[in-house]
Amino acid sequence: xxxxxxxxxxxxxxxxxxxxxxxxxxxxxxxxxxxxxxxxxxxxxxxxxxxxxxxxxxxxxxxxxxxxxxxxxxxxxxxxxxxxxxxxxxxxxxxxxxxxxxxxxxxxxxxxxxxxxxxxxxxxxxxxxxxxxxxxxxxxxxxxxxxxxxxxxxxxxxxxxxxxxxxxxxxxxxxxxxxxxxxxxxxxxxxxxxxxxxxxxxxxxxxxxxxxxxxxxxxxxxxxxxxxxxxxxxxxxxxxxxxxxxxxxxxxxxxxxxxxxxxxxxxxxxxxxxxxxxxxxxx
Amino acid sequence: xxxxxxxxxxxxxxxxxxxxxxxxxxxxxxxxxxxxxxxxxxxxxxxxxxxxxxxxxxxxxxxxxxxxxxxxxxxxxxxxxxxxxxxxxxxxxxxxxxxxxxxxxxxxxxxxxxxxxxxxxxxxxxxxxxxxxxxxxxxxxxxxxxxxxxxxxxxxxxxxxxxxxxxxxxxxxxxxxxxxxxxxxxxxxxxxxxxxxxxxxxxxxxxxxxxxxxxxxxxxxxxxxxxxxxxxxxxxxxxxxxxxxxxxxxxxxxxxxxxxxxxxxxxxxxxxxxxxxxxxxxxxxxxxxxxxxxxxxxxxxxxxxxxxxxxxxxxxxxxxxxxxxxxxxxxxxxxxxxxxxxxxxxxxxxxxxxxxxxxxxxxxxxxxxxxxxxxxxxxxxxxxxxxxxxxxxxxxxxxxxxxxxxxxxxxxxxxxxxxxxxxxxxx
Numbered sequence: 197x198x199x200x201x202x203x204x205x206x207x208x209x210x211x212x213x214x215x216x217x218x219x220x221x222x223x224x225x226x227x228x229x230x231x232x233x234x235x236x237x238x239x240x241x242x243x244x245x246x247x248x249x250x251x252x253x254x255x256x257x258x259x260x261x262x263x264x265x266x267x268x269x270x271x272x273x274x275x276x277x278x279x280x281x282x283x284x285x286x287x288x289x290x291x292x293x294x295x296x297x298x299x300x301x302x303x304x305x306x307x308x309x310x311x312x313x314x315x316x317x318x319x320x321x322x323x324x325x326x327x328x329x330x331x332x333x334x335x336x337x338x339x340x341x342x343x344x345x346x347x348x349x350x351x352x353x354x355x356x357x358x359x360x361x362x363x364x365x366x367x368x369x370x371x372x373x374x375x376x377x378x379x380x381x382x383x384x385x386x387x388x389x390x391x392x393x394x395x396x397x398x399x400x401x402x403x404x405x406x407x408x409x410x411x412x413x414x415x416x417x418x419x420x421x422x423x424x425x426x427x428x429x430x431x432x433x434x435x436x437x438x439x440x441x442x443x444x445x446x447x448x449x450x451x452x453x454x455x456x457x458x459x460x461x462x463x464x465x466x467x468x469x470x471x472x473x474x475x476x477x478x479x
Numbered sequence: 480x481x482x483x484x485x486x487x488x489x490x491x492x493x494x495x496x497x498x499x500x501x502x503x504x505x506x507x508x509x510x511x512x513x514x515x516x517x518x519x520x521x522x523x524x525x526x527x528x529x530x531x532x533x534x535x536x537x538x539x540x541x542x543x544x545x546x547x548x549x550x551x552x553x554x555x556x557x558x559x560x561x562x563x564x565x566x567x568x569x570x571x572x573x574x575x576x577x578x579x580x581x582x583x584x585x586x587x588x589x590x591x592x593x594x595x596x597x598x599x600x601x602x603x604x605x606x607x608x609x610x611x612x613x614x615x616x617x618x619x620x621x622x623x624x625x626x627x628x629x630x631x632x633x634x635x636x637x638x639x640x641x642x643x644x645x646x647x648x649x650x651x652x653x654x655x656x657x658x659x660x661x662x663x664x665x666x667x668x669x670x671x672x673x674x675x676x677x678x679x680x681x682x683x684x685x686x687x688x689x690x691x692x693x694x695x696x697x698x699x700x701x702x703x704x705x706x707x708x709x710x711x712x713x714x715x716x717x718x719x720x721x722x723x724x725x726x727x728x729x730x731x732x733x734x735x736x737x738x739x740x741x742x743x744x745x746x747x748x749x750x751x752x753x754x755x756x757x758x759x760x761x762x763x764x765x766x767x768x769x770x771x772x773x774x775x776x777x778x779x780x781x782x783x784x785x786x787x788x789x790x791x792x793x794x795x796x797x798x799x800x801x802x803x804x805x806x807x808x809x810x811x812x813x814x815x816x817x818x819x820x821x822x823x824x825x826x827x828x829x830x831x832x833x834x835x836x837x838x839x840x841x842x843x844x845x846x847x848x849x850x851x852x853x854x855x856x857x858x859x860x861x862x863x864x865x866x867x868x869x870x871x872x873x874x875x876x877x878x879x880x881x882x883x884x885x886x887x888x889x890x891x892x893x894x895x896x897x898x899x900x901x902x903x904x905x906x
Binding site: 249254255256257425 | 502506513
């Protein structure tokens, strides 16, 4: 596959603007075979500390498991806003994510990121595609992330289903979090993901949502942080974003622990059958 | 009935100390204490271990951090059923925590414990002025709309403002440096002597880093690998060129170079019984022998604010049947160079020892080559509650290197006219 190395991480805002303008004309059933790479990505400690505070991690040198995704977000955005990319970025829904940390990542280590997209396929609510991110320190693969995104549209009821999320743990809440109205704006400031569906009710309504919703990557990180230090070491977490979290709202964390594996879920406090996220963590 | 046994210092860990608004500006006390505990856990294989108790504290502490140490334990790899509590005795916090847990171990009430401390001069809690705070409290306890309106109407734009806590004595309104300047003048401590002590502190600390002494005592944090305040290449000329910061006129001798800077950092010390140490494959570095606290009445000007250790040490020596010269190493916390020099001068003074301490003969002088041999707060910085843990761990290791039976004295002055001192003996 062709590897195209960018000199630096691109600025996200102009890419997102271009994505909005070019959203309508996108078509095609193939994802171009292409890997974008950027080398020598440095962690800005001030931004990392802000991320750690907002997601419930301690401010420390160890990079939280979801954070490289944030670092690579501009690269991923660059790939998905190329003229020949078949799906429109605005309104794209993050369905699933699987991240493996091969060894603890220190904030002082410069990273090389590769991003590749592929496997555009029908889904009962539109089409989905996979995006793979890899992070290396020198030539050592230290972090791998597979994301599944949904482009909503005419669905195919007969489309093969992916892995169903595991059963959300039952039982009493182990934590209750009140997510404020401005959470999406705050996380956008920390992560650079300024997708309008997270920022304001009106902006979200324009994109077909009832209200603005929390970033899935925030709910994911907040849940991982609440599970302790496991995800800071070698481990794999997998998350299914089952229902959006409208802001503001109050969510409950439920946890089921088994040897070597933890299952956690976020559910609505007002309507407990509504599960927003199911997550598994194995070390 | 419990019988007493010896408590051992088994090791320590701290993060490099940073200057105020330096690399730790974004880190909270809890972040720093958690990182420090985590380093101690990693170094001593304590992951998943239930330690008897963890005792630590912070001098500048946000009210939301009421359970600071317990929260740090929960954020660490220690077993979550490890109990913890906070204490606070100003700059004596870390050493007082060590005394507390050593006593519990000695009494058989604990097999293992961690003592520590943390402070951030950067992430300080900001409070509203007292007048506004009282009005807001009145507003929040108003029950009826009329009460609320009456309370709200007293709010004035001029009430607004924020206050950052400062290192001032509540009852005197003077800063610690201003207090120290008075004591330094009383003991005739010269600028040159202070600068020489500061220079030695930097040189000793730099040499200790160079020989790898801190390799198993310090864990890098937020990109910092050595104490930020350390100036290995400073000279008497450079120190002598600094303007005085406290006191005034020709008597002013204290500068930013011979006073400790406001700092951020954390430290922790692992202690345990001999049996617990053996069961965990850990080697005792030093035994905790004794501790003493003292306080002076600094309000009437009769005694200097930072002179309490001068009283605590002779009481402890008398109890132990030791003289001031019976030590291989001395760790006198350098709040200011003048603190160390005033304390030493007091112990050498027949008049002070007779009139203030009630001793027939002065305690005498110490071998200065045994003082703060790996540097102290002037070079390392002084995050208030973290200094005790830094000193206990370094002294225990240095005593262990000297060999069994070597004895060390710790002296730490604290705000409020207090002092905490202790004796360690090499295991």
